[in-house]
Amino acid sequence: MRSLALVIAAQTGPVEWVLYQSTVSAPRAKFVVQAPHLVDIWTSYRVDPRVGAERLRKASESMDSCWRIVGEVNRNRQAAADRGMDRFIDYINDRDYVLDDETGTVYEASDDVDLNQILNSMNREEGYQRYRQFDPHRQQNDR
Secondary structure, rough: OEEEEEEEEEEEEOOOEEEEEEEEEOOOOHHHHHHHHHHHHHHHHHOHHHHHHHHHHHHHHHHHHHHHHHHHHHHHHHHHHHHHHHHHHHHOOOOEEEEEEEOEEEEEEEOOHHHHHHHHHHHHHHHOOEEEEEEEOOOOOOO
């Protein structure tokens, strides 16, 4: 089998590319004889304008979806960076938090106390594990 191919790659935007490929082929022994006829067939090929328009519409929708995903990834990355910075600020300022599992209330603990000792004392007083150390910057804290 022998083939003749047209391959076009074109950058259509900052990160977008189009790849076009079209090929004509024939058995090796007949290719030279059939090549002019194959090229005539090849050059007569046209995409129906409605099909072309539909392909462009779908490509545009696909690109919109990609940009939505990129936007979501960027928002999540920024939120993660913000949580990290908030944790760092709490660490530098020696801040701890306590969650009351019964009411859902979050308290900021004083930086000059032994938090574990305070939590143990409070929970002993309640008779169960009502209070626990809490990280308000985590996305999920098993509330």
